[in-house]
Amino acid sequence: MPFTHLVPSGRILILLSLFMTSSVYAQNEVPAKRAHHELIYDPVNKVVLMMNGSTPLNDGNSFQFFNDVWKYDGKKWSKIGNAGDERSGIKLAFDTKRQLLFSYGGFLSNSSCSAELLEWFDGYWSLVTDEPGMKAAEPGFVYDSDRDRLIAFGGSPGQGVVNNITWEWDGTFWTKFDGSGPEGRQGHIMIYDSKRKKTVLYGGTNGMGKAFDDGIWEFDGKQWLNIQNPDINPGQRLSSGYTYDSKRGTLIVFGGISNKKMVGDTWSWDGKTWKKLADNGPAPRAMGYMAYDVNRDRVVLFGGRLGWPNDVNDTWEWDGVKWVEKQSKSK
Numbered sequence: 001m002p003f004t005h006l007v008p009s010g011r012i013l014i015l016l017s018l019f020m021t022s023s024v025y026a027q028n029e030v031p032a033k034r035a036h037h038e039l040i041y042d043p044v045n046k047v048v049l050m051m052n053g054s055t056p057l058n059d060g061n062s063f064q065f066f067n068d069v070w071k072y073d074g075k076k077w078s079k080i081g082n083a084g085d086e087r088s089g090i091k092l093a094f095d096t097k098r099q100l101l102f103s104y105g106g107f108l109s110n111s112s113c114s115a116e117l118l119e120w121f122d123g124y125w126s127l128v129t130d131e132p133g134m135k136a137a138e139p140g141f142v143y144d145s146d147r148d149r150l151i152a153f154g155g156s157p158g159q160g161v162v163n164n165i166t167w168e169w170d171g172t173f174w175t176k177f178d179g180s181g182p183e184g185r186q187g188h189i190m191i192y193d194s195k196r197k198k199t200v201l202y203g204g205t206n207g208m209g210k211a212f213d214d215g216i217w218e219f220d221g222k223q224w225l226n227i228q229n230p231d232i233n234p235g236q237r238l239s240s241g242y243t244y245d246s247k248r249g250t251l252i253v254f255g256g257i258s259n260k261k262m263v264g265d266t267w268s269w270d271g272k273t274w275k276k277l278a279d280n281g282p283a284p285r286a287m288g289y290m291a292y293d294v295n296r297d298r299v300v301l302f303g304g305r306l307g308w309p310n311d312v313n314d315t316w317e318w319d320g321v322k323w324v325e326k327q328s329k330s331k
Contacts, residue, residue, distance in 0.1 A: 029077060029078075029079055030077050030313055030315070030327055031050060031068065031070050031077055031079075031302065031303070031313055032055070032064075032066070032068075032313060033055055033303060033311040033312050033313035034053035034054060034055045034066060034303050034311055034313065035053060035054065035055065035088075035286065035287040035303065035304055035305040035311050036052075036053045036054050036088030036089045036107070036138075036287060037050060037051065037052050037053025037066070037088070037287070037289060037302070037303060038050070038051060038052055038053070038090050038091060038092050038289060039092075039243075039289045039290060039291040039300065039302060040092040040093075040094060040101070040291050041094070041291045041292055041293055041294060042071075042094070042101070043094065043096065043099075043294060043295075044099055045071070046073075046293075046294075046295040047071040047072060047073050048071065048072040048073075048291045048293055048300045049069065049070070049071055049072075049092075049101075049291075050069075050070045050071075050072065050077075050302055051066075051067075051068065051069045051070065051083070051090075051092075052065075052066055052067060052068075052084075052086075052087055052088055052090050052106065053065075053066050053088050053303070054066065054086075054088035054107075054109075055309075055311045056308070056309035056311070057309075059309060060308060060309035063109075065086035065087060065088060065108075065109040066086055066088075067082050067083060067084050067085055067086045067087070068081070068082050069081055069082065069083050072300060072302075072315070074293065074296050074298065074317075076327070077315070077327065083120075083124075083125055084103075084118065084125045085108060085109070086108070086109045087106035087107060087108045087109065087114065088106060088107050088137070089105065089106050089107040089137035089138045089155075090103050090104065090105055090106035090114075091103070091104050091105060091138075091139055091140065091141035091152075091155075092104075092141070093141050093142050093143040093150055094143060095143050095150070096143065096145050097145065097148055100119055100120070100121065101119075101120040102117060102118065102119055102120070102128075102141075102143075102150060103116075103117075103118040103120070103125070104116070104117050104118075104136070104139060104141045104150075104152055105134070105135070105136040105137055105138075105139050105141070105152075105155055106137055107137035107138075112135075113135040113136060113137045113155075113156065113157050113158060114130075114135060114136075114137075115129075115130050115131050115132055115133070115134040115135040115136065116128075116129070116130045117129045117130075117134075117150075117169065117174075129169075129174060131174060133165075134152070134163075134167060134174070135155075135157035135158075136152070136154070136155025136156060136157060136163055136186075137155055137156050137157075137186065138154075138155055138156060138186040138187045138239075139152055139153065139154050139155025139163070139186065140152065140153040140154050140155070140188055140189075140190025140199075140201060141190070142190055142191060142192040142199055143192060144168075144192055144197075144199060144221070145192065145194055146194070146197040147197075147221050148170070148171075149168045149169060149170055149221070150168065150169035151166065151167070151168055151169075151192075151199050151219070152166070152167040152168075152169075153165070153166045153167070153181070153182070153190060153199075153201065153219075154182075154184055154185045154186055154188060154190075154204065155186050156186040156207055159207070160207050160208055161207060162184035162185050162186050162205075162206050162207045163184050163186075164181070164182070164183060164184030164185075165177070166181050166219065166224070168221075179222075179223055179224065180224065181217070181219070181224035182201055182214070182217045182224060182226075183206065183212070183214070184206065185203075185204030185205060185206055185207075185212055186204055186205060186206075186207055187203075187204050187205050187238050187239045188201055188202065188203050188204025188205075188212070188238075189201065189202040189203050189204070189237065189240055189242040189251070189253060190202075191242060191243065191244040191251055192244065193244060193249065193251070193271065194244070194246055194249075195246070195249035195271075196249070196271050197220065198218045198219060198220050199218065199219040199220075200216060200217070200218055200251055200269070201216070201217040201218075201219070202215075202216055202217070202234075202237060202251075202253070202269070203234075203236065203237035203238060203240065203256070204237075204238060205238045211236040211237075211238050211257070211258075211259075211260075212236065213229070213235055213236045214226065215227050215228040215229045215233075216229070216269065229274070230273065230274060232273075232274055232275075232276070233274045234253060234258065234265070234267045234274060234276075235258050235259065236257075236258045236259055237253065237256045237257070237258055238256055238257040238258075238286070239256050239257055239286035239287045239305075240253050240254060240255055240256030240257075240286075240288075241253070241254040241255055241256070241287070241288040241289050241290040241301055241304065242254070242289075242290060243290040243291055243292045243299055244292060245268075245292050245299065246292065246294060247294070247297060248268075248270075248320075249270060249271070250268040250269060250270045251268065251269040251270075252266070252267075252268055252277075252290070252292070252299055252318065253266070253267045253268070253269070254266050254267075254281070254282065254288055254290060254301060254318075255282070255284055255285050255286070255288050255304075256286055256288075257286050261284075262284035262285055262286060262306065262307065263284050264279075264280070264281060264282060264283060264284035264285065265278065265279050266278040266279075266281060266318065266323070278322065278323065280323070281316065281318070281322070281323030282301060282304075282314065282316045282323060282325075283306055283312075284306070285304035285305055285306050285312070286304060286305045287303070287304045287305050288301050288302075288303065288304030289301070289302065289303070289304065290302075290318075297319070297320070298317045298318065298319055299317065299318035300315065300316075300317055301315070301316040301317070301318070301323075302314070302315050302316075314327065315327040
């Protein structure tokens with residue numbers, strides 16, 4: 001198998017407190033408006049988690065970065081606390097075998113990109129690895145439950161530069177895939193399809209103005225396979241909201257930037273066919289990031305960017321037929 005071993009594990013505990021007692025926070029709060037954040041479903045506690053991100057201030061002349069952590073139970077958002085440093089453009093993956101949450105990469109408030117793989121355990125982030133060659137903001141990052149691997153691809157280590165390396169983490173080593181694969185990119189869609197046992201990638205940008213419309217890419221651990229788009233497809237997609245609906249075995253995509261315009265349509269991909277599910281719902285936006293709530297069978301969307309420098313903090317749910325707005329509060 002064309003992998004080269006590179007980086008061993010060396011876990012170091014970082015004393016970055018996550019205050020788990022949410023009672024000290026107002027229970028009816030809504031997270032501040034933002035983009036470049038991340039959502040994930042926590043199957044242990046059966047809630048959607050949202051953390052990090054950033055938003056422009058003063059007409060885009062400055063930025064606020066976040067390190068807050070929130071949970072959403074289908075009724076309300078509750079702030080859990082603050083964890084780690086302030087950063088945006090991270091990606092999260094949940095290791096279902098070990099019941100562990102991992103964070104990878106991100107853009108720090110000091111204008112540098114991170115290569116850190118962090119493990120969340122017992123109220124703390126602990127540093128697992130920090131390999132300089134893996135610096136990335138807005139990468140793809142998933143957990144392959146069939147092969148028991150974390151997989152990372154792409155992302156940007158700096159302005160106008162993108163990664164084109166596929167990495168795998170087996171719990172001890174990062175390995176570098178030496179075969180051919182997609183062109184380097186950031187802001188792309190990447191999920192693990194547990195039904196078909198493949199990592200699925202779509203869209204993104206090279207950071208220099210090129211938006212990809214090169215079809216679906218699938219990775220099974222041995223090779224990347226490019227599947228050309230059928231006649232009906234979403235076209236270019238950059239910074240879309242996306243998640244994997246494990247009940248139906250489909251990738252769900254909402255909005256993003258297509259042909260340099262914000263769009264607000266909803267699509268699904270089942271491994272063979274793209275299907276447009278809706279044209280209405282949340283306002284067109286980029287980075288309207290999502291997670292699939294397995295327990296409630298709902299896709300949850302929070303926030304995103306309607307246009308520069310206008311971020312929002314609304315909450316929507318997709319029930320498989322329509323979008324319903326749940327909470328909206330600007331601050």
